[in-house]
Amino acid sequence: MTLNVGVIGTGAIGQDHIKRLAHKLTGAAVVAVNDINRDSAQATAATIGGDVAVHGSGQALIDDPKVDAVVVTSWGPSHEEFVLASIAAGKPVFCEKPLATTAAAALRIVEAEIASGRHLVQVGFMRRYDRGYRMLKETLKAGTIGEALMVHCAHRNPSVPDFYKGDMAITDSFVHEIDVLRWLIDDDYVSTQVIIPRRTRRSRPDLDDPHIILLETRSGIRIDVEVFVNCAYGYDIQCEVVGEDGIARLPEPMSIQLRKEERLGNAILNDWKLRFIEAYDVELQEWIDTTKRGEVHGPSAWDGYFTAVTSDACVEAKRSGKLVPISVRDRPSFYAR
Ligand code: NAD
Ligand code: NAI
Ligand code: ISE
Numbered sequence: 001m002t003l004n005v006g007v008i009g010t011g012a013i014g015q016d017h018i019k020r021l022a023h024k025l026t027g028a029a030v031v032a033v034n035d036i037n038r039d040s041a042q043a044t045a046a047t048i049g050g051d052v053a054v055h056g057s058g059q060a061l062i063d064d065p066k067v068d069a070v071v072v073t074s075w076g077p078s079h080e081e082f083v084l085a086s087i088a089a090g091k092p093v094f095c096e097k098p099l100a101t102t103a104a105a106a107l108r109i110v111e112a113e114i115a116s117g118r119h120l121v122q123v124g125f126m127r128r129y130d131r132g133y134r135m136l137k138e139t140l141k142a143g144t145i146g147e148a149l150m151v152h153c154a155h156r157n158p159s160v161p162d163f164y165k166g167d168m169a170i171t172d173s174f175v176h177e178i179d180v181l182r183w184l185i186d187d188d189y190v191s192t193q194v195i196i197p198r199r200t201r202r203s204r205p206d207l208d209d210p211h212i213i214l215l216e217t218r219s220g221i222r223i224d225v226e227v228f229v230n231c232a233y234g235y236d237i238q239c240e241v242v243g244e245d246g247i248a249r250l251p252e253p254m255s256i257q258l259r260k261e262e263r264l265g266n267a268i269l270n271d272w273k274l275r276f277i278e279a280y281d282v283e284l285q286e287w288i289d290t291t292k293r294g295e296v297h298g299p300s301a302w303d304g305y306f307t308a309v310t311s312d313a314c315v316e317a318k319r320s321g322k323l324v325p326i327s328v329r330d331r332p333s334f335y336a337r
Contacts, residue, residue: 003288006032006067008058008082009074010044013096016273017073020284022048028288034061036074058082062089069291072096076172080105083301087112087120092291094284096124098175098311099304106308110301114334121301122287127180128299129286130279132251136239137184145243148185151223153177154238156231158270165206169227170194170314174213177225178307178314179299185241187217189310189326194318202230213314234268235275302335 005028007018014035022030032053035041045052055061058078062070062085070086072079072095080100086093087109099121100106113121127133140148155173164172182188195212203209210228217223239250253275255266269275283298290297309328317324331337 001292003028003292004031004066004068005071006061006064007071007073008034008061009072010035010040014073015044017071017284018044018048020281025285025288031066032061032064034058059085062086062091076101080109083109083121084112087116092120094122094124094287098171098308099123099301100308101171103308103312106305110305113301114332119296122296122298123304125179125299126276126279126283127176128183129282130276133180133184136248136250139248140241145248146245148221148241148243150242151181151221152240153225154236155225155227156236157229158232158234160229167315169209169211169229171311173229174225174227175307175311178310179303181223185221187219187221189215190218191216191323191325192314192317193323194314200230202232234270235272236268237275300335302331
């Protein structure tokens with residue numbers, strides 16, 4: 001059986017996911033698209049081939065009886081509407097991160113999913129599917145470096161587009177660390193603090209850059225993350241866990257080491273699409289396979305909610321310059337681990 005998918009949002013990652021679903025992965029077909037920019041939806045539909053419906057609204061796509069499951073790759077602020085509509089229609093929905101741009105909106109999704117009585121929502125936190133992060137998690141689980149004490153990370157983009165402003169370093173970029181570190185060390189956060197160092201000359205007045213974000217976990221692990229989205233030199237994701245008996249580091253992406261002209265070096269990637277290309281493939285293939293079995297195994301609406309609560313606390317900590325507690329209600333039994 002083929003899973004017939006409708007995709008809302010045919011921008012950068014929407015087009016990328018459509019190529020995967022239609023041409024690379026197995027078991028799915030893209031049968032419908034929608035974008036607020038109709039020309040973009042139309043042009044994307046033409047690249048898919050076959051009979052692809054171009055709908056005038058996200059709701060019309062969700063209501064299309066040919067659509068078995070929905071992929072939401074539109075702007076973050078529009079996610080809540082489409083995820084709630086998918087739940088109301090009883091259709092499985094894969095939503096790109098963030099699940100919603102505020103904790104209140106994410107909670108509305110959690111409550112709607114619980115009320116529906118079915119697991120329908122998966123959030124696009126693809127780092128959990130990255131081979132390097134998975135190896136790091138296995139190393140920690142095996143006890144090779146003892147108990148984790150500290151985690152040092154960096155999230156660096158070469159540059160960001162003009163629409164990227166305000167708190168997006170937290171709400172659009174740092175959300176990946178919020179999700180993947182919680183999964184990696186299997187612990188929840190209790191407080192955060194945000195430090196704004198000297199601003200890079202490459203940033204704009206409407207965007208603080210870089211940030212240093214500190215998190216403390218329930219068991220007392222301290223995490224520091226540098227988020228630097230105009231670092232210029234490349235797209236670079238770093239993660240080092242300091243344990244009682246040793247240190248474990250996220251592997252660098254594979255690249256040829258060159259000895260040339262009195263230099264020894266490796267190329268550095270410059271695009272998130274390439275850095276996590278395998279992770280996106282594994283994530284969506286698993287989503288197709290589990291959706292067909294009526295299951296959800298990936299990051300859940302609860303994970304999306306936890307991330308949104310943490311992200312809201314970080315934004316508050318940035319504004320106040322103070323340590324802000326992170327308090328999340330108890331995990332509902334519906335989302336038992
Ligand atoms: P984009 O701007 O290229 O694409 C978004 C598209 O959504 C645009 O074509 C826009 O016209 C459309 N859109 C916006 N509002 C809509 C609405 N109400 N109805 C229908 N279409 C609408 O952005 P992008 O880079 O593709 O990012 C999309 C989402 O994916 C964001 O949530 C972003 O955070 C996420 N993302 C995730 C990753 C990842 O690594 N997992 C990477 C990039 C982006
Ligand atoms: P853009 O401003 O070029 O295009 C946004 C689109 O949204 C337009 O098609 C416009 O018609 C539509 N739009 C306008 N008003 C709207 C509204 N009220 N509600 C919904 N849609 C509306 O911006 P761009 O470059 O397309 O990116 C927006 C999204 O893409 C963000 O969510 C961002 O996270 C993500 N993104 C992130 C990248 C990154 O590297 N950080 C790269 C590209 C996109
Ligand atoms: C972008 O939206 C992504 O999700 C990328 O993975 C991230 O590294 C980048 O900073 C975001 O803007």
